[in-house]
Amino acid sequence: MPRHVALLLIVLAAAGCSAAPSSSASPSPIATETVDASPSVVADGSLVNLTQNPAADMQPAWSPDGTQLAFASDRDGNAEIYTMNADGSEVARLTNDPAGDGFPAWSPDGTRIAFASDRDGNAEIYVMNADGSGAGATRLTDDPNNDLAPAWSPDGARIGFDRDFDGVNFEIVVMNADGSGEIKLTDDPASDQSPAWSPDGARLAFFSDRNGNFEIYAMSADGSALARLTDDPADDVAPAWSPDGSQLAIVSTRDGNEEIYVIEADGSDAVRLTTDPADDGDPAWADGAAR
Numbered sequence: 001m002p003r004h005v006a007l008l009l010i011v012l013a014a015a016g017c018s019a020a021p022s023s024s025a026s027p028s029p030i031a032t033e034t035v036d037a038s039p040s041v042v043a044d045g046s047l048v049n050l051t052q053n054p055a056a057d058m059q060p061a062w063s064p065d066g067t068q069l070a071f072a073s074d075r076d077g078n079a080e081i082y083t084m085n086a087d088g089s090e091v092a093r094l095t096n097d098p099a100g101d102g103f104p105a106w107s108p109d110g111t112r113i114a115f116a117s118d119r120d121g122n123a124e125i126y127v128m129n130a131d132g133s134g135a136g137a138t139r140l141t142d143d144p145n146n147d148l149a150p151a152w153s154p155d156g157a158r159i160g161f162d163r164d165f166d167g168v169n170f171e172i173v174v175m176n177a178d179g180s181g182e183i184k185l186t187d188d189p190a191s192d193q194s195p196a197w198s199p200d201g202a203r204l205a206f207f208s209d210r211n212g213n214f215e216i217y218a219m220s221a222d223g224s225a226l227a228r229l230t231d232d233p234a235d236d237v238a239p240a241w242s243p244d245g246s247q248l249a250i251v252s253t254r255d256g257n258e259e260i261y262v263i264e265a266d267g268s269d270a271v272r273l274t275t276d277p278a279d280d281g282d283p284a285w286a287d288g289a290a291r
C-alpha cells in the first residue's frame with residue numbers, strides 16, 4: 001500500500017476526456033471534450049459526485065489551499081470555466097465566451113487560473129483572476145497551433161502546456177508566466193501531452209505514445225533526463241503528482257476501461273484506486289496537509 005493514499009483526496013472526472021486530445025485533430029479541441037462526465041472525490045476508492053449535473057463537468061483542478069475546485073463544463077451551452085467549494089457548493093462561472101474554454105490550472109498562490117480557449121481562432125493559453133474579478137482573461141500564447149493543458153510551476157514563475165503541431169504531434173512547451181520565453185522541451189514525432197510539475201519544480205511528468213502506446217514519462221524541467229515510468233500495452237495517461245512528490249496518480253486502461261492508479265515516482269508499484277465500469281479520468285491530487 002502506498003504511504004499516503006489514505007490521507008489524500010484525489011478528484012477525478014468520469015469519462016475518457018483525458019486521452020481525447022491525442023486522438024483528435026478537431027479544430028475545437030476544448031469544446032469537443034467527451035460528454036457525460038462529472039467531478040467526483042475519491043479517498044481510497046470511495047466516490048462522491050460533486051456536481052450532480054446532466055452536463056459534462058470535466059478537468060477538475062484543486063485550489064492550492066484545497067478549499068475549491070475549478071472545472072470546465074458545458075452546462076451553459078458551451079465549455080466554460082467554473083469554480084466551486086470542495087463540497088460542491090457555491091458554483092461560480094468565470095468565463096462567458098461562445099468559444100470553448102477548458103483546462104483550468106490554479107496559480108500556486110491561488111489568485112489566478114490559467115486555462116485554454118479557442119476564442120481567438122485556435123487554442124491559446126490565457127490567465128484570469130480566480131475570483132472572477134478584473135477585466136477578464138489575458139492571452140499568454142500567440143501561435144497558430146493549438147495550445148492546451150496549462151500547468152503552473154510550483155514557484156509560479158513558469159507555465160508548462162502542450163502544443164499540437166499537426167493533430168498528432170503534441171510537444172511539451174514551457175514559458176514564463178507572462179507568456180514570454182517559450183521553450184519546447186520535447187521534440188518527438190509522437191504525441192507528448194499533459195505536463196505536470198513535480199512539487200519541487202525539478203521534474204515534469206507527461207504522457208506520450210513515442211513507444212507505440214501511451215505511457216507516463218518524466219523529465220527534468222529543462223527537458224533532460226527523460227525517464228519512462230510505465231510499461232504496459234494499455235493506455236497510461238494524465239499524470240498528477242502527489243503533494244510530496246513520491247507518487248503519481250495516473251489513468252490507465254490496463255484493466256479494461258479507464259481507472260485511476262497510483263504509481264511510485266519511479267514507476268513501480270501500481271495500485272488501482274477506482275473499480276467502476278465507467279471511465280475514470282483526469283485525476284488531481286489535493287494537498288492533504290491543507291485539509
Ligand SMILES: [Ca+2]
Binds near residue numbers: 078080097098
Ligand atoms: Ca466558452
Ligand SMILES: [Ca+2]
Binds near residue numbers: 125143144145146
Ligand atoms: Ca495557439
Ligand SMILES: [Ca+2]
Binds near residue numbers: 191
Ligand atoms: Ca511530440
Ligand SMILES: [Ca+2]
Binds near residue numbers: 215232235236
Ligand atoms: Ca501503456
